[in-house]
Amino acid sequence: MVSEMTSKERVLAMLDRKPVDRVPVMTGSAMVKEYIEKSGSSWPDYHCDAEMMVNTVSLMHTDAGLDNIVLPFGMFIESAALGLEVKMGRIDIQPSVRSFFSKPEEVNYDNFLENKYVKTTLEAIKLSKEKYPDAAITAFLVAPITLTGDLMGAENLSMLSIKCLQKEKQMQKMQDWLSKALEINRIYAEACVEAGADILYYSDASASPNLVMPEFYYQVAVPAEKEIGDFVHHLGCPWELHICGDTVPIIEGMASTGADCLSVEQAVNMKEATKIAGDVPIVGNVTPLLMVEGTEEQIIDETRKGLDSGAKGSMLGCGTPPLSTSDRIRTWVKAAADWSAENL
Amino acid sequence: MDDLPEEVQELIEELDEAAEDEDEDTIKELTQKLLETGADVEAITLKKLSILVMDGEEEMTRGWTEVAIQIGIDPFKTLIEGLAAGMSLIGKKYEQGEAFVPQLLIASAAMYSGMDLLAPYMKQDENSNSKPVTVVIGTVEGDVHDIGKSLVKTLLSANGFNCVDLGNDVPASRFIEAAKENKATAISMSTLMTTTMAEMPKVLNLLENEGIRDKLLVMVGGAPITAGYAAQIGANVSPHDAASAATWLKESIVNFPSESVRWD
Ligand code: B12
Numbered sequence A: 001m002v003s004e005m006t007s008k009e010r011v012l013a014m015l016d017r018k019p020v021d022r023v024p025v026m027t028g029s030a031m032v033k034e035y036i037e038k039s040g041s042s043w044p045d046y047h048c049d050a051e052m053m054v055n056t057v058s059l060m061h062t063d064a065g066l067d068n069i070v071l072p073f074g075m076f077i078e079s080a081a082l083g084l085e086v087k088m089g090r091i092d093i094q095p096s097v098r099s100f101f102s103k104p105e106e107v108n109y110d111n112f113l114e115n116k117y118v119k120t121t122l123e124a125i126k127l128s129k130e131k132y133p134d135a136a137i138t139a140f141l142v143a144p145i146t147l148t149g150d151l152m153g154a155e156n157l158s159m160l161s162i163k164c165l166q167k168e169k170q171m172q173k174m175q176d177w178l179s180k181a182l183e184i185n186r187i188y189a190e191a192c193v194e195a196g197a198d199i200l201y202y203s204d205a206s207a208s209p210n211l212v213m214p215e216f217y218y219q220v221a222v223p224a225e226k227e228i229g230d231f232v233h234h235l236g237c238p239w240e241l242h243i244c245g246d247t248v249p250i251i252e253g254m255a256s257t258g259a260d261c262l263s264v265e266q267a268v269n270m271k272e273a274t275k276i277a278g279d280v281p282i283v284g285n286v287t288p289l290l291m292v293e294g295t296e297e298q299i300i301d302e303t304r305k306g307l308d309s310g311a312k313g314s315m316l317g318c319g320t321p322p323l324s325t326s327d328r329i330r331t332w333v334k335a336a337a338d339w340s341a342e343n344l
Numbered sequence B: 001m002d003d004l005p006e007e008v009q010e011l012i013e014e015l016d017e018a019a020e021d022e023d024e025d026t027i028k029e030l031t032q033k034l035l036e037t038g039a040d041v042e043a044i045t046l047k048k049l050s051i052l053v054m055d056g057e058e059e060m061t062r063g064w065t066e067v068a069i070q071i072g073i074d075p076f077k078t079l080i081e082g083l084a085a086g087m088s089l090i091g092k093k094y095e096q097g098e099a100f101v102p103q104l105l106i107a108s109a110a111m112y113s114g115m116d117l118l119a120p121y122m123k124q125d126e127n128s129n130s131k132p133v134t135v136v137i138g139t140v141e142g143d144v145h146d147i148g149k150s151l152v153k154t155l156l157s158a159n160g161f162n163c164v165d166l167g168n169d170v171p172a173s174r175f176i177e178a179a180k181e182n183k184a185t186a187i188s189m190s191t192l193m194t195t196t197m198a199e200m201p202k203v204l205n206l207l208e209n210e211g212i213r214d215k216l217l218v219m220v221g222g223a224p225i226t227a228g229y230a231a232q233i234g235a236n237v238s239p240h241d242a243a244s245a246a247t248w249l250k251e252s253i254v255n256f257p258s259e260s261v262r263w264d
């Protein structure tokens, strides 16, 4: 039995493959309407006001008992900072990127760190680190393939992802876009680590077999993710890799990127995934919608099922839905704690 | 195609190259030579087109569509038995888990590039009484994901449906207006986010309120949408992917009253 840990110690120990007092319970994006209202934040200000952001997301830790505090709320920061058009959504709908570039040369990131959303994220990291030193402060970032998809349009990425495997010229084109994305990833990663992030959480939603072929994942995405991951490790920070969809065909590749842990969603057979990943910890894979309309029994069942199948931490598939209720989130956290008490 | 005479096979290969290089003069010349061999060039061309679309070969699809035009194949036949047949082939493979989304997308691009060339030849043929069935299609309000929606549209088009594409982030009332304006037979709605699923019942409620629910078939789909959800909100169905959406609609319209009966 390991003596009681702080949330931060617990998450870092899991990433370090060390014993924990109980399995960590973590989230990806956490734009939860109930907490936005409870903390007195207002739409859309909470996207560009560090204090509001921290007041809202920290409730996931202080009120619901999660081990990490995740900022910012959505995957639009990088695109907004590059001057792409962003639609701000609603209090219950995350912002979305509405435009893309037509050539890599158009991408200009000279003033990336001056953007108000980037600045808010960095300030919020600092602030949450000060206020909640015991939580694992996690920066939520767009990983290279997904960022490439934002730069060139997701549909174009999907098409180029197959053409580039067939023709050298197309591969060159792919690499031209990807190198822009990696350059931006590096600038942002460095700033987040400097601001004090304990962990960088990279979502590579568009590297999923739902959108690109597994062959592409292995040939193009793995080296790119590894490149940014190695860079993050050099900065002395651990990182997590999330990919959406049924990732079983690419888990081996994900595990080879050097990520300190892999996050998968409910479409994944956890037993199979943990078997393939070997000693690389996998976290997941509770159905997010259960936080909106699940019964207590369903939430407990799914949480236990993931952990029984070898997950090293409990996480919701693709982030916490905006309409989640705090009582359901607490039920989930308790389910993971109860499981730990029985099994660790 | 393997059992064709060697001379014909060689010409086909040369045509592939000319098409790949978008060399129109050579395409014309080679087409003429191919005709002179006495081979069944129409059958060869249709077969070629279906395979090229299936493989997502955009340039070659365009080149062989030019061949089809030059030898005077009925443009509707070229579309249905060539281009669209190829789209259906890859759709079936996708349905069986043997193909991926990028393959559907490049096949779709290839099909449309051939259709663009055929378009000017298709207009004059308006006398036929088999007016295509209209489907109003879009992604619901609040959601910008439209890759899946566009694939549904592609496969519906490949199966002869006329699609009125409202794009993404479409307010519920737009679906209703467009359905009325176009005397549509079906509405196809997509969403990929759990947060925007609730937009779908809004459209169904509006249809009820306007008293036109029974004039239309309603399909809903997208990753979070299940058959159970479709039933719960009163939609007709949620086929599990774009290819089965087209199959379902084709079967369903057989016994559905015709447009003039429903709307007039
Ligand atoms: C590409 C993508 C994007 C692109 C979309 C580009 C575009 N033009 O569509 C961009 C980058 C813009 C984007 C933005 C966002 N996204 Co997004 N995105 C994806 C991604 C990676 C792939 C989706 C996709 O295109 N799949 C391929 C298509 C072909 O599949 P499909 O749409 O499901 O369609 C198939 C079937 O469902 C069916 N079908 C579809 N429609 C219909 C209709 C009928 C009638 C029928 C029968 C069948 C049918 O047919 C299709 C083929 O068979 C997924 C994650 C993943 N890997 O799945 C996330 C995902 C869908 N996005 C998500 C989110 C949250 C967002 C954002 C809020 C940003 C964010 N992550 O912070 C914004 C959306 C904002 C908004 N208001 O809309 C979540 C949704 C979570 C949820 N369940 O609620 C996902 C799951 C990932 C994630 N966690 O980030 N995204």
Ligand SMILES: [Zn+2]
Pocket (backbone or CB within 6 Å): A205, A242, A243, A244, A245, A265, A317, A318, A319
């Ligand atoms: Zn995801």
